[in-house]
Amino acid sequence: MRIKFQQLPEQNLKPLFEDSNTLGFCKYFTDYMFTMNYTEEDGWHSPTIKPFTSFEVAPSSLVLHYAQEIFEGLKAFKGVDGKIRLFRPDMNAKRFNRSAERLCMPNFLENDFLESIHALVYTEQRWIPSNKGTALYIRPFMFATDETLGVRASSAYTYCLILSPVGPYYQEGFNPVSLFVSSDFTRAGKGGLGEAKTGANYAASLLAGKMARQQGCAQVLWLDGAEHRFIEEVGAMNIFFVFDEKTLVTPVLNGSILPGVTRDSVLKLGESLGYKVVERQISIDEVIGGITTGSITEVFGTGTAASISPVGSLKYLDADYIVNSRKVGPVSQNLYDNLLKIQYGEIPEPFPGWTVELEGPEDKALSI
Numbered sequence: 001m002r003i004k005f006q007q008l009p010e011q012n013l014k015p016l017f018e019d020s021n022t023l024g025f026c027k028y029f030t031d032y033m034f035t036m037n038y039t040e041e042d043g044w045h046s047p048t049i050k051p052f053t054s055f056e057v058a059p060s061s062l063v064l065h066y067a068q069e070i071f072e073g074l075k076a077f078k079g080v081d082g083k084i085r086l087f088r089p090d091m092n093a094k095r096f097n098r099s100a101e102r103l104c105m106p107n108f109l110e111n112d113f114l115e116s117i118h119a120l121v122y123t124e125q126r127w128i129p130s131n132k133g134t135a136l137y138i139r140p141f142m143f144a145t146d147e148t149l150g151v152r153a154s155s156a157y158t159y160c161l162i163l164s165p166v167g168p169y170y171q172e173g174f175n176p177v178s179l180f181v182s183s184d185f186t187r188a189g190k191g192g193l194g195e196a197k198t199g200a201n202y203a204a205s206l207l208a209g210k211m212a213r214q215q216g217c218a219q220v221l222w223l224d225g226a227e228h229r230f231i232e233e234v235g236a237m238n239i240f241f242v243f244d245e246k247t248l249v250t251p252v253l254n255g256s257i258l259p260g261v262t263r264d265s266v267l268k269l270g271e272s273l274g275y276k277v278v279e280r281q282i283s284i285d286e287v288i289g290g291i292t293t294g295s296i297t298e299v300f301g302t303g304t305a306a307s308i309s310p311v312g313s314l315k316y317l318d319a320d321y322i323v324n325s326r327k328v329g330p331v332s333q334n335l336y337d338n339l340l341k342i343q344y345g346e347i348p349e350p351f352p353g354w355t356v357e358l359e360g361p362e363d364k365a366l367s368i
């Protein structure tokens, strides 16, 4: 892929964030973005790195009316050795295409997806914060641009990549958050969009999210759409329950749960650290029973943005169920420490391909 580079004069570059300890999540965006366009006649074309700026989108663009949009989220970490590493980007490339298929959007070559990331992150290296717990968040997305109000799949699309230096997703940092278990609303149902990474799933979550915050909770823990009985996920994270400090249980992927990269990594890492890992249906009754009797010793969420986030309480049908006295438990801590050590290059990757060193344009013959 030959990428066109529209370089900004040095004096037009944005000032960097001042303090990497107060980055929060996606408050700042870098100087450049990557774009590529699709038409049925030409396929994917015109890869360009250009200044981060607004799009011109027609009021009749399909995405604005029928939400034909998908996205991904991954991170670049600056290691203790100064090297920049991406974490399992091939998983995002594959999931992007599964989401595209579900939303009737064109396939995006995995190589082009990865190359766009390497090229933009390489260009924007100065934005990568280096203290532990911070990273450069990478947001690839694709949206429909046909101008019509007929309900159909678009024939033209834009792919775009933007970057943001980030700290922890939750203001709590690596401290337990409270979750609100919604018994009224549904994030996704059988046969719906639940396992696709598309904005529509997040739009569906907003009202319950607002109610969660009114009740002092950070996020919603969703139950299945048919019976409101089985645990699904948290929207910004998948969820794990630790039984007796040694068994990790997470809901089995059933079509309405997002197949998280961190979820998969924790299953593999957990097993390699000696925990028993189980993917199965788990009901809210079993969870409440387990917290009440003490057999569930910890609960935590997993996500690219959220990393591993301990859960300190569940609010369900007006009652609060406190987990591990609202403290970070040893299993969450152990998994978090190991995951970060891998991501920041402190220990070798336990599985081939988990960390991918950033490749500069010399290797790729880009016109940057």
Ligand code: COI
Pocket: 072, 073, 074, 202, 235, 236, 237, 303, 304, 305, 306
């Ligand atoms: C991520 O973890 O990258 C996500 O996409 C969750 C998010 C919607 C903040």
